[in-house]
Amino acid sequence: MIRALTLLLLAGPALAEAPVVPRFVAEEGALPHSFTGEWEFMVGGGVATFDCSGDGLPEVFLSGGTAPAALFLNESRADGLAFRQIDSGLEAEMVSGAYPLDVDADGIIDLALLRVGESHLMRGLGNCKFEEASAAWGFQSFDAWTTAFAATWEAGADWPTLAFGTYIDRQEDAFPWGSCTPGRFYRGSAGRFDAPLELTPAHCPLSILFTDWNRSGQPALRMSNDREYYKGGQEQLWHVEPGQPPRLYTEAEGWQRLRIWGMGIASRDLDGDGFPEYALTSMADNKLQRLKAPGPEAQPQYADVAFAMGVTAHRPYTGGDLRPSTAWHVAFEDVNNDARPDLFFAKGNVWSMPDFAEKDPNNLLLQRADGTFEEAGDRAGVASMLQGRGAALTDLNADGRIDLVVLNRNGPAEVWRNDGPAGNWIGIDPVQAGPNRNAVNGWVEVRVGNHIQRREVLVGGGHAGGSLGPLHFGLGNAESAEARVIWPDGSESAWQVLSPNLVHQIMR
Amino acid sequence: MLGRRGFIAGAAAGLLAPALPARAATADSAQVLIGWYRLVLELVRHTATYSPPVAARSFGYLGVIGWEALAATRGLTSLAGQLNGLTPLPPGPPVLDEALVLHAALTGGVRALFGNTGPTGQRAMDAMERRMGERAGVGAVQPAASLAHGRAVADHILAWAEGDGGAVVANMGFPLTWSLGTQAGAWVPTSLIRQQQAPLLPEWGKNRPLAMPNGRACPLPPPPAYSEEPGSAFHAEAIEVYETSRSLTDEQKLIARFWSDDPMLSPTPPGHWVTILVDIAERDALPVERVADGLARLGVAASDAFIACWQSKYEFDLLRPVTYIRAHIDKTWEPLLITPPFPEYPSGHSTLSGASAEVLTAIFGPDFAFEDSTHEADGLPVRSFPNFRAAAQEAALSRLYGGIHFRAAIDRGLEQGACVATHAIGLRML
Numbered sequence: 059m060i061r062a063l064t065l066l067l068l069a070g071p072a073l074a075e076a077p078v079v080p081r082f083v084a085e086e087g088a089l090p091h092s093f094t095g096e097w098e099f100m101v102g103g104g105v106a107t108f109d110c111s112g113d114g115l116p117e118v119f120l121s122g123g124t125a126p127a128a129l130f131l132n133e134s135r136a137d138g139l140a141f142r143q144i145d146s147g148l149e150a151e152m153v154s155g156a157y158p159l160d161v162d163a164d165g166i167i168d169l170a171l172l173r174v175g176e177s178h179l180m181r182g183l184g185n186c187k188f189e190e191a192s193a194a195w196g197f198q199s200f201d202a203w204t205t206a207f208a209a210t211w212e213a214g215a216d217w218p219t220l221a222f223g224t225y226i227d228r229q230e231d232a233f234p235w236g237s238c239t240p241g242r243f244y245r246g247s248a249g250r251f252d253a254p255l256e257l258t259p260a261h262c263p264l265s266i267l268f269t270d271w272n273r274s275g276q277p278a279l280r281m282s283n284d285r286e287y288y289k290g291g292q293e294q295l296w297h298v299e300p301g302q303p304p305r306l307y308t309e310a311e312g313w314q315r316l317r318i319w320g321m322g323i324a325s326r327d328l329d330g331d332g333f334p335e336y337a338l339t340s341m342a343d344n345k346l347q348r349l350k351a352p353g354p355e356a357q358p359q360y361a362d363v364a365f366a367m368g369v370t371a372h373r374p375y376t377g378g379d380l381r382p383s384t385a386w387h388v389a390f391e392d393v394n395n396d397a398r399p400d401l402f403f404a405k406g407n408v409w410s411m412p413d414f415a416e417k418d419p420n421n422l423l424l425q426r427a428d429g430t431f432e433e434a435g436d437r438a439g440v441a442s443m444l445q446g447r448g449a450a451l452t453d454l455n456a457d458g459r460i461d462l463v464v465l466n467r468n469g470p471a472e473v474w475r476n477d478g479p480a481g482n483w484i485g486i487d488p489v490q491a492g493p494n495r496n497a498v499n500g501w502v503e504v505r506v507g508n509h510i511q512r513r514e515v516l517v518g519g520g521h522a523g524g525s526l527g528p529l530h531f532g533l534g535n536a537e538s539a540e541a542r543v544i545w546p547d548g549s550e551s552a553w554q555v556l557s558p559n560l561v562h563q564i565m566r
Numbered sequence: 567m568l569g570r571r572g573f574i575a576g577a578a579a580g581l582l583a584p585a586l587p588a589r590a591a592t593a594d595s596a597q598v599l600i601g602w603y604r605l606v607l608e609l610v611r612h613t614a615t616y617s618p619p620v621a622a623r624s625f626g627y628l629g630v631i632g633w634e635a636l637a638a639t640r641g642l643t644s645l646a647g648q649l650n651g652l653t654p655l656p657p658g659p660p661v662l663d664e665a666l667v668l669h670a671a672l673t674g675g676v677r678a679l680f681g682n683t684g685p686t687g688q689r690a691m692d693a694m695e696r697r698m699g700e701r702a703g704v705g706a707v708q709p710a711a712s713l714a715h716g717r718a719v720a721d722h723i724l725a726w727a728e729g730d731g732g733a734v735v736a737n738m739g740f741p742l743t744w745s746l747g748t749q750a751g752a753w754v755p756t757s758l759i760r761q762q763q764a765p766l767l768p769e770w771g772k773n774r775p776l777a778m779p780n781g782r783a784c785p786l787p788p789p790p791a792y793s794e795e796p797g798s799a800f801h802a803e804a805i806e807v808y809e810t811s812r813s814l815t816d817e818q819k820l821i822a823r824f825w826s827d828d829p830m831l832s833p834t835p836p837g838h839w840v841t842i843l844v845d846i847a848e849r850d851a852l853p854v855e856r857v858a859d860g861l862a863r864l865g866v867a868a869s870d871a872f873i874a875c876w877q878s879k880y881e882f883d884l885l886r887p888v889t890y891i892r893a894h895i896d897k898t899w900e901p902l903l904i905t906p907p908f909p910e911y912p913s914g915h916s917t918l919s920g921a922s923a924e925v926l927t928a929i930f931g932p933d934f935a936f937e938d939s940t941h942e943a944d945g946l947p948v949r950s951f952p953n954f955r956a957a958a959q960e961a962a963l964s965r966l967y968g969g970i971h972f973r974a975a976i977d978r979g980l981e982q983g984a985c986v987a988t989h990a991i992g993l994r995m996l
Contacts, residue, residue, distance in 0.1 A: 100685050226686075232693035234686055235608050236943050285831060286612060286684065290945035317831055341614070342738060343759045362758050370760040373737075382614075382738060382761065409685040413614045413738065 077424035077432065078394045078481075082439040082462060082474035085139040089130055089463065089471040093447060095123035098174045098228060100409045101205055101264055101284075101321070103447025103465045104155025104523025105387075107454075108167045110146075110186040114561070116452050116527050117186060118473075119148060119156050119169065120465050127153040127171070131186060134455035139475045147188040148180060155448060155522025157207045161195065161218055162249065163495045167526060170220070172204040177222060196250035202239050203228050208518025210268035210277050211494035211546060212300050217246040218494070219298070221279055221518075223263035226287050236289035238262040243304055255303050261291030265323040265339075267519040268298065270499055271349075272356045273332060275548045277499045279304060282320030282338050292317050293338075295358050312357025318345065322521040326390035326399050327512045329429065334514060336360070337390065339403060339521070341414060342382035343372050368431045371403050371421045376436040377443055379417040384408055387449040387521035390513075391460045393438075395481035395532030397511065398425035404464050404521065406445035417443040420464060444469040448523040453530060458483045458559050460530060465523075482536055485528035485561030488515065488543040497566075501544040502529050505553065506536040528561045594665040596847070596854040598702055599632055602672040603844050603861065605694050607833045609676070613683040615735040617829045618914060619770050619872035622836040622865075624679040626776050627727045628672070629858075629865025633995065635671035635719050636858045639664040643994050645862070649776050652726050658715035663706040664854075669698055670716025678724045731773035739767045740907070747883045751792030751800075753909040756886050762907035771877025777989035778870040781877040784985035789884055789911045789974045794894050801894070803972040807887045808895050811902060811969045818967045822902050824938075824946055825915060825964035832941065835915045835961075836868040839922035841940040842957070846930070859996045860929050867921040867990035874986050875917040875979065884911040887969055901969025912979035913971040916962035920983020921990070923958035928991045930954070958983070 093103035102123065107116040115132040118141060122128060126149040130141035148156075148169065155172040162168065166182035168191070176199040181191035192199055206223030220243070227237035241257035261283035268277040279296040293316045296304040307313040322339035329335065333352040338345040346369050347360035364370045373383050387404040394400070403421040407414055419441035423431035435441040444466040454461040459476035466472065484504060488497040496515060503512040511531050517524060533539055540553040543564050556562050606628065610621045630645055634655050637644050639662045646654045658667070673695050680687060703709055727733060744764035746754060755763045771781045778784065790799035814822075827835040843864055847857045887910070891899045906914075927934070932953055939948045951957040962980050965971035 097685055097689060232605075232690050232697065233608065234690065235612060286686070289943040342761055365758045365760055372760045380737065380742060411614070411684050412682045 075427055077396060077398070077426055077434070078479055079424065079434045079437045080394045080459065080480055081477040083477050084439065085473045085475055088139050088141055088473045089118060089120065090143070091120045091122070091128050091465075091471045092125065092469060093121055093123045093465050093467050094125045095468075096409075098203060099123035099154065099467065101225065101447070102154025102172070102522045103386075103467055104172065104521065105448040105450040105463050105465050106156040106158050106169065106523045107450045107452045107463070107525040107527065108158035109527055110167055110182060114456055116454060116525065118450070118454075118463055120471055121153040121155050121172075121448065121522065122151065123154070124151065126151050127156070129186060132454060136455055136457045139454055139461065139473055144186060146186050150178065154205060155207070157209070157517055157524045158526040159209045159218065159498070159517045160495045161191075163493050165495060170207050170209070172207055172222070172522060174203050174228070176201055177204045196246065196252070197244065198251070198253055200242060205522065206241070206263045206266040206281070208266045208268045208279065210298070210499050210517070212245070212298065213276065213547065214300065215245070215247065216493045217249065217251070220244040220251070221257065221266055221268070223257070223266045223281060224260065225262050225264070225284070235287055238288050238291070257296075257304060259291070261288035261294060262286070264321045265519055265521055267323045267325065267516060268499060269325055269334065269514060269516065271295070271334060271358065278307070280323060280336070282318070282323050284319055284321065285317045286319055293320060307358050312359045314359055318343070321386050322388040323519040324388040324390050324401070325514060325516065325519065328399065330510060332512070337369065337388050337401060339385035339388045341384045344370055344385050344388075344403065367429065369401055369423050371423065374415050374417060374419055375421070375433050376419055376441055377417040379415040381413065381415040383418050384411075384414050385421075386447045387523070389449065389451045389520060391451040391530060392483075392532030393422065393451070393460045393476060394424065394479070395458070395483045395534065397481070397506065397509065397532045397534040397536070398427070399511070400424045401431060402449065402451055402462070404446035404449040406447060406467060419443055420446055440474055442466075442472055444472065448521050450523065450525050452525050452527065453485070480532070482533040482558040484531050484533055484539050484541065484556060484558050486531065486541050486543070487528040487561060487563040488545075488566075489563055490545060490566035494546055496526060497543060497545055500546040503542050503544065504531040505540040506533060533558050594702065595636070595668050596852065596857055598665050598668045598672065598698060599854060599857055599861070600844055600847060601698055602676060602694065603840065605690060606676055606680070607837050607841055607844070608690070609680040609683050609687050610833050610837045611830060612687050613680055614738055614830065615682055616834065617739050617766055618827075618834045618836060618918070619767055619876060620732065620735055620739065621829070621834040622868040622872045622918065623730075623732045623773075625836050625840055625865035626869030627723060627865070628675050628679060629862035630776070631671050631675040631720050631723050632668065632858045633862035634723060635668045635716055636664065636855060638662065638715060638719060639667055640855065642855065642996070645993060645995070648993050649866070650774055650779075651729070652723070655722050656718045658718070659708065659711045661708050662715055663708060663712040665702040666706045666709055666712035667716040667719070669702045670713040671719045673699070674717050674720030675724065678720070729774070732770065735767070737761065740764050741768060744768070749883070751885050753883050753885050754889055755907065756888050756905040757907050759907075765908040766906070767876060767908070768880050771873055771880055773873050775870045775873050776866045777993060778874065778986055781873045783989070784874045784982050786878050786912060786978045786982055788882060789972070789978075792884070803974060804887060804890050804895060806973055807966060807969055808891050808899060810966055811899070814902065814967060819902060820946070821960055822964045822968040824941060824949060825961040826903055826968065827915065828904070832944070835918045836922075838940050839864060839868065839919070839926075842936065842938055843926065845939060846936055855996060860926070862995065863925045863929070863990045863993060864922060866993070867925045867987050868918055870989060871918045871921040871983055871986045872914065874982055875912055875914050878912055878982065879909040879914075882911045883909050886910045887972060903968030903970050905970045910971060911975045912982055913962060913965045913975040914979070915965055916971075916976045916979025917983040917986065919958035919961040920980035921987040922983070923954035924984050924987030925990050926954040928987075
C-alpha cells in the first residue's frame with residue numbers, strides 16, 4: 059500500500075509528459091581501441107572510468123582481450139570529447155575487465171585488472187601511472203578466466219574485502235558445461251591481503267556486487283550467474299559477516315531460485331522506498347527486481363517488474379532484426395537530468411549465435427513520470443549495432459550531462475557526447491579519512507522538496523567494469539537541492555543545501 | 567559409469583585398440599554412438615531453440631541417422647519406406663568401416679541439427695569430431711569411403727527432415743504476434759517474460775510425424791468441461807491441484823523437480839529419457855545394434871509424441887492451473903514449478919513419458935529395473951524405478967505436484983503416449 063501511494067505521488071503532475079530525449083553525438087575515433095579475441099573473450103570487455111590526472115575529468119580504461127589494454131587521458135572540453143592514449147603501466151594483455159578503487163586509501167585510485175590468466179592489483183602512483191602491487195599487498199592471484207569483481211570495506215576493517223568471480227575451466231574444450239571454477243574472496247589488514255577463500259559453489263558469475271540490499275548496514279555479495287555453464291546453479295546472494303566465510307542465503311531465509319544468463323547487475327532505488335531495485339541483464343529477457351516486502355525484516359524475495367516497467371528489452375526495437383537480444387553492461391544514470399534515473403543496456407550477439415539478433419541495438423530506456431520506461435536509444439543516437447559488451451555512463455567533459463562509452467567485441471570502441479537538452483544536476487563526491495576513502499557501500503541522498511533520490515556507492519556490478527567518481531543526480535528544474543551521505547558505518551552527515559550544476563565533495 | 571566429461575578419454579582408450587574388421591568393431595561403434603549422444607545431451611541444453619518439441623525432433627532424426635548408418639554396414643533393415651516420406655538411402659561400397667560410417671553420419675547430423683548452438687557448443691562439436699575421428703580412423707578399413715558414406719547417410723536424412731515443418735524455429739519458438747482464444751477457459755499467458763506472451767510453437771502439431779500416420783492419429787477426448795462452478799468436474803480438478811500444492815511432502819517436491827526437465831537448464835524431457843537409455847546401454851555394455859535400435863525407436867516416439875500432444879494442446883487451448891486458481895480459488899497461489907508458456911491439455915511430459923516408457927518396455931521388458939541419474943550433475947539424487955512404466959507414472963504425476971497440470975492432462979497424456987509408441991514399436995528393425 060505504501061509503495062502504491064509513493065508511485066501515485068511521483069506520477070501525479072507530470073504523468074502526461076514524455077521524457078526529454080537527449081542528443082548523443084558520436085565522437086568517432088575518439089577512443090581508437092577494440093576488445094579483441096575469440097572464445098575466451100566472448101564475455102568481458104569492461105570499461106573503467108576514474109580521474110587519475112586530478113583535473114576532474116575521468117580517464118577511460120578499456121580492456122583489450124588479446125590486444126593490450128589501454129588508458130586514455132581525458133582532454134575533453136564542453137564542445138567535444140578528446141582522449142590521448144598514454145603509457146600508464148596498465149597495458150597488459152588478456153585483460154577482460156577492470157574496476158577502480160582506492161585499495162590503500164592514499165587518495166590515488168588503484169585498479170583491479172581482471173584477466174584470463176592471473177588477475178592483477180595495480181597501484182596508482184599519481185599522474186596516471188600504475189605499478190603492479192599484487193606482491194606488495196600480499197595478493198595471491200590465481201590462474202582463471204576471471205569475469206567479475208567487487209569490493210567493499212567490512213565494518214572496522216582497515217583494508218578492503220575483494221571478491222573475484224570466475225567462469226569456465228578453459229581446459230575443458232569438449233565438455234565445458236558444469237565446469238565453473240571457484241572464485242576467490244580476499245580479506246586483509248595492515249596493508250596486506252590474507253590467503254583467499256574459495257567461493258563455492260561456483261556458478262560462473264559474469265557480474266558480482268557487494269550491496270546493502272536490506273539496508274542492514276552489512277553489505278551482502280550478490281552474484282549474477284550464467285546458466286549456460288552451471289549445473290545445479292542459480293543466482294546467488296552471500297552473507298558477508300565479519301570474520302566469517304561468505305555463506306549463501308538459503309530458501310529457508312527466503313531466497314528464491316532464479317536461473318538466467320546473468321551478465322550484468324545495476325542497482326538504484328527507483329521507487330523511493332529506501333531499498334535498491336536491481337536490473338539484471340540476460341538473453342531474450344532482462345530482469346528488474348523489486349523487493350517484495352521492504353522493511354527491517356525484509357527477506358531476499360524479489361518481484362520481477364521488468365515487464366510492468368517496460369524494461370524487458372528482449373529484442374531489437376530498431377534495425378529490422380527481430381531475433382532475441384543479448385544484453386551485457388547495465389547502468390542506471392539520469393541522462394536527461396529530469397530527476398528520474400534512466401537505464402542503459404549494452405547489447406551484442408555473443409558470437410555468431412544465429413538464434414539471437416546480430417544487429418542488436420543498445421537500449422537507452424528513459425524513465426517516465428509514472429516510473430515506467432520508454433525506449434529512446436534510436437532517438438538519442440546510441441542504437442549501435444556493434445557487438446557491445448562493457449560500457450560506462452559518466453560525465454566525460456564536466457558539463458553536467460552523462461556521456462557514454464561502449465566497448466565492442468572485435469569492433470571499435472564508441473563514445474558519445476551528451477549534447478542535451480538536460481535539466482539541472484548535482485554531483486556528490488563523498489570522501490572520508492582513513493580506510494574506504496570513497497565511502498564504498500555508503501549511500502548518497504539528494505532531496506528536492508519531499509522527493510529523495512538515493513544511490514549506493516558501489517565497486518562492482520555492470521559487466522566487467524565500473525566507474526569511480528562523483529555520483530550524478532539529475533534535478534530537473536530545481537534551483538537547489540539538499541544532500542547528505544549515510545556513511546558505511548551508518549552515521550549520517552547533516553543535510554546540506556547545495557547549489558545545482560556543480561560537483562560537491564562531502565567530507566566526513 | 568563414466569562421468570560425462572570423462573567420456574571422451576574413455577572412448578579414446580577403447581578406440582585405441584588395434585583396428586579390426588568392421589563387423590568386429592562393435593564396441594568401438596557403440597562408443598562412437600554413445601559419445602556423440604553424450605554431447606548431444608549437452609547441446610540440447612545449450613541451444614536456445616531447443617524447447618522439448620524441438621529437442622524431440624532432433625532425437626528422432628538423429629536416431630534414424632544412427633540406425634541407417636549401422637544398417638548400411640550390417641545389412642540391417644532400413645527404415646526407408648517405414649517412416650513417412652523416407653526414401654531409400656544411397657547405396658554404399660561393399661566394404662565399410664562401421665565406426666567411421668557412424669562417426670561421419672553422426673557428425674553430419676549433429677552439426678546440422680545443432681548448428682545454431684553457441685560458440686562453446688561449436689567448440690565442443692569440433693573437439694568431438696576431431697578426437698573421435700582420430701581414434702576411429704586408426705587402422706580403419708576404407709576410411710575415405712566410410713566417411714563419405716556416413717556423410718551421405720546424414721545428408722539424405724537431413725534433406726528429408728527439411729520438409730517436415732519443424733526445421734526452422736524462429737524467436738525461440740514464440741510467434742511475434744498471437745490472438746488469444748476467446749472461449750471460456752482459453753489459455754492466457756502466465757509468464758512475466760515478454761517473449762512468452764504468445765504460446766510456444768502453435769503450429770507444431772501440423773508437422774509431419776515420423777512413424778505415426780499424422781498428427782491426429784492419437785486423438786484425445788476433451789478435458790472436463792470448463793466451469794467455474796464449485797462442485798463441477800473442472801473445479802474439482804483445480805481444487806485437487808490447489809490442495810496437493812498445499813500439502814506437498816519433501817518427496818513430492820523432489821519428484822516435481824526431478825522431472826521438471828526445464829529447457830536450457832536440463833536435457834529436456836525427451837533428453838531425460840534418452841539419458842536413461844544411454845546410461846543403461848553403458849551400464850550393460852549393450853551391443854551397438856541394440857543401442858541404435860533403442861535410440862531410433864525412442865527418438866521416433868518422442869518426436870511423434872510432441873506432434874500428437876501439440877496437436878491436442880492447440881485443439882483444446884485450455885488455461886493453466888495458475889490462471890484458474892488465482893482467479894477463482896486463491897489469488898495469492900504460487901505453483902512449485904514455473905508454468906510452461908503454452909496450453910495445458912494434455913501434459914507434454916505425460917505424453918512423452920508414456921510413449922518413452924512403452925518403447926523401452928517393448929525393448930527391455932516390463933520388469934526392467936533401472937536407476938535414473940539424469941540430474942546427478944545438477945545436484946539431484948539418483949532415483950530408482952522398478953520398471954519404465956513406473957517412471958512414466960511418476961513423471962506424469964510430477965506435473966500435478968508442480969502445480970502446472972490438472973489430472974486429466976496427466977492421465978490422458980499417458981494414454982496418448984502409449985498410442986504414439988505403438989507406431990515406433992511396430993517399426994521393423996531388429
